Amino acid sequence: MERHGSRPPATLASLAAELGVSRTTVSNAYNRPDQLSPRLRARVMEAARRLGYPGPDPVARSLRTRTAGAIGLLLAEQVSYAFRDPAAVAFLEGLALECDSARVGLLLVPATPGSDDIAAVSGAAVDGFVAYSMPDDDPYLTAALGRPVPAVICDQPFVPGVDLVGIDDRAASRQMADHLVRLGHRRVGVVCMRLGRVNRDGPVDLVRQENARYHVQRHRLAGLRQAFEAAGVAWDRIPVVERFDHTEDSGASAAAEVLALDPGITAVIATSDVLAVGVIRELVRRQQRVPQDVSVIGFDGIASAVEAGLTTMEQPVTDKGRHAGRLMMDPARSAQGRRITLPTTFVPGRTTAAPRH
Amino acid sequence: MERHGSRPPATLASLAAELGVSRTTVSNAYNRPDQLSPRLRARVMEAARRLGYPGPDPVARSLRTRTAGAIGLLLAEQVSYAFRDPAAVAFLEGLALECDSARVGLLLVPATPGSDDIAAVSGAAVDGFVAYSMPDDDPYLTAALGRPVPAVICDQPFVPGVDLVGIDDRAASRQMADHLVRLGHRRVGVVCMRLGRVNRDGPVDLVRQENARYHVQRHRLAGLRQAFEAAGVAWDRIPVVERFDHTEDSGASAAAEVLALDPGITAVIATSDVLAVGVIRELVRRQQRVPQDVSVIGFDGIASAVEAGLTTMEQPVTDKGRHAGRLMMDPARSAQGRRITLPTTFVPGRTTAAPRH
DNA sequence: TTGTAGGCGTTATCAC
């Protein structure tokens, strides 16, 4: 591989000068080969090779053409997290599928929560943003929406005028709870994901539930509440425990906390499969049998959990990614504020059963 | 969110004009707040808000500063594939970790194999490329190396003068084979990943083995050969079957093919865990017990396979990503051609045992 | 603390 020497790197202009032709001609050699005599084009390419000219500079081209050839992805977590969460990975797969076929790059924007340094968002050379499951008032998202490029949001938040891809979280959640109610469960515990942007773990009171900055969690809790109240269970007696980090460890420790708050529960509802897996781990550690002693139900339908027999609510995560990608690529993006709601599927597993008495 | 109206979008220049100050002042307001009286800065920001100026254009800034704030990732597959292969996901996690802390974006470059359209690579606005496990003569990689930015390669290919992160594939592979030899296996079959850029499945002769375009596979096969020949087994009697797609289905069909070539084998060696899992699936389908009837061994140490008890050679995939990222960010990148070789660990599982006779 | 002005490397437009 020829590394350029000490002389300044070749540019389109210097190539043109060297050849005694105009810059237009060199530009055409690359972008419009048919506008050129084959002979001249060959001469240009030969000189390019000789001078080590790597072809038109992408940034300069972008400036001129006003397109970056990439879309940016925004997450509520560090980028590396995206590769640790199975649901996020599945979403990314779907999104990448659409990027692939549109031949567009996917830029993972480093928007580390906490340090609210907008620079990475304002400075991302992209033709649009896809935001995946962010809180209602995220500064990175605000910055992205302020840029003059289209945006698509997946799951949350809902922003008027901005495309949204999601599911009916409240209905799905209610359905989950109904399943338990039907089995006969009345005393249950709930383990949910973070409800706000600041690191906080612990029991959640009604006020915090209703004011959650993450509306997906808000809706899921509301759905559970509906189901249990419809069954005559007082919702405020049900312990709800929140975890900031979305990991199995969080699920395990939250399970312990829920059990401490009400040792008599017969089921644990987790608002995600990752948490549910942690819950089960903790129950097993305590010699509790699932589902004989305690039932466990999750949400998401991630592959590994479903294979392991978790009862859960499956959502089409990869499809979410595809739809988000399609909305982004769709030329008719003038029609903004579109909304796509995808269906969910209840997946009965081997982790729920009637409570024993 | 204020959407700009019909007038041309605000620029730094138009903002300056509006305010009756120079462009420098506006630029400073964004990039060097301390060079400005707080009052003036406030005026600038206020006007920006009023005019819907989203801040300096990232592309124009990149052109001027000659940095893109992102690194590009090149794969031998479609981008979406990266999210389907556990090893690739782990690598990406490690790489993303470093990108996060360096506050640098990660651009997944759409380099679809087959359609050798270099444009996405030449047109990627990045400060460097990381290539993950590509064939020896990949045109995308060639294009990337031709760009005047640093590059780091993970696993393959080896390119003189370019940083490389990898493992000792031959030694690790030999160690795997030794394990089987020690258990007493002499008739085995091998299932390996693609050896060339064109779609091809089937048995592999010695010539193809030695000329494989993917040197990782080449080394792994060579390591196996060494081990078996040292044990007095004629390598050319051992069936080796290649699969282009890296999926469990491939592993399964390859297992069937290997068994057809030599029904008497007592063990199957797969050069990846994904393939190994497929191999086991096929064996189970045929009512063969693993390891009692046939032993199976994999390579990679992906989490799900290790948990499932697969005997395998674990490589530190996430660390590979981290090291690749660090090499990329390392300012001392003038010293190119660095090489990092990471250690592997043999993981005995429940899928290998002595052959029965 | 603020302003002047040149140039980063390219492509679109239009003329020849």
Add this chain to the structure above:
DNA sequence: GTGATAACGCCTACAA
């Protein structure tokens, strides 16, 4: 089929 010219939007010496 080829060339001249004018942006694209910004940064940064340098000067005031």
